[in-house]
Amino acid sequence: MARRVTIVGPAHPLRGGGMATFNERLAYAFQEAGDEVEIVTFSLQYPSFLFPGKSQYTTEPAPAGLRIKALINSINPLSWWRTGRYIQQQRPDLVIFRYWLPFMGPALGTIARLIRRNKYSRVLAITDNVVPHEKRPGDVPFTKYFFSSCHGFVTMSRSVQEDLQQFEPRKPSAYLPHPLYDNFGEAEPKEAACAALNLDPTCNYILFFGFIRAYKGLDLLLQAMADPQVKELQGLKLIVAGEYYEDAAPYLQQIEQLQLQDRLVLRTDFIPNAEVRHYFCAADLVVQPYRHATQSGVTQVAYHFDKPMVVTRVGGLSELVPDGEVGYVVEPQPEAIAAAIRQFYTSGAAATFSRNISKYKQRFSWSRFVAAVRELADKVRS
16 A cells, blocks of 8 residues: 655755665655655754764755655754644655754654654654764763654664664564665776776775764774785775765874875765765775774665675674675774785685675665565554
């Protein structure tokens, strides 16, 4: 049966990285299932003092065929009231909030409470994080305020589901692995990808992709690149593709101290969606050296392009990357990361990993995700 679905979270014109991409792809998936979908996003997502990047807005065109309304100002309670009343009066069957940061708790919790006054809409939350990566005062009460306004929850890693039990042990929840990011186009030959990026196609490339923040462990990967067991690999370079979301100076100093300038390709501006496939297709191996994590959309982009991975044994990363089958799971230490990189290039496992990936990734379909969300919604009462 077709439903009316409202998704509340980052979307165009916000340059929300993985979350905006996810929400827009989820809207398409609901449409493909026959539902009527609208995304309600932010007119202002972050005040400037909280936003670490260069711009909150994209210059890319709006996604075709999606209804998106920019209504929420995260620091203006009047906009929360207007947004909540708007969705309440639309009476969607299902409202899906994207929750990733306690700062958003007051705004999203107020909107959800207003929606529920219609005694009809079911309110679910996709919770990227329950315990935030960077802790701030107010985290617990803001999170409690939002969670208490929801009927049920979706988590994309088991570690987040465990954290959720500390707040809402009685409400329905479902663990659903992050679906594939299949909206960045088809794979292309390495030579074409390197040509698009002006890279030497005779080199081997490993890829660090995404916003650069302390918890993502780029410094660990830089130390691994300077490890003797990696330095012996001739023609190997690390591509760092993503915008600094913190001070770049410590990383640049580390690069200089380790004398890595000739072994790095730094593309530290925001990467538009149209360029994402070039970076993944130019790379042999994708490395996620995170210190801690819940889940990562980077994994699902790598899966889409059949790229083997090295991930650290933190959060939900190892849930999606079977060690020794599609890549390596290691401790978040430079020596362990270096050993995995060396093993990849000396063992001849690349072709086997890629074949395994092409089979393993079939379980991460958007149709399965939507069906499971619908099933969860049927378990809760408005």
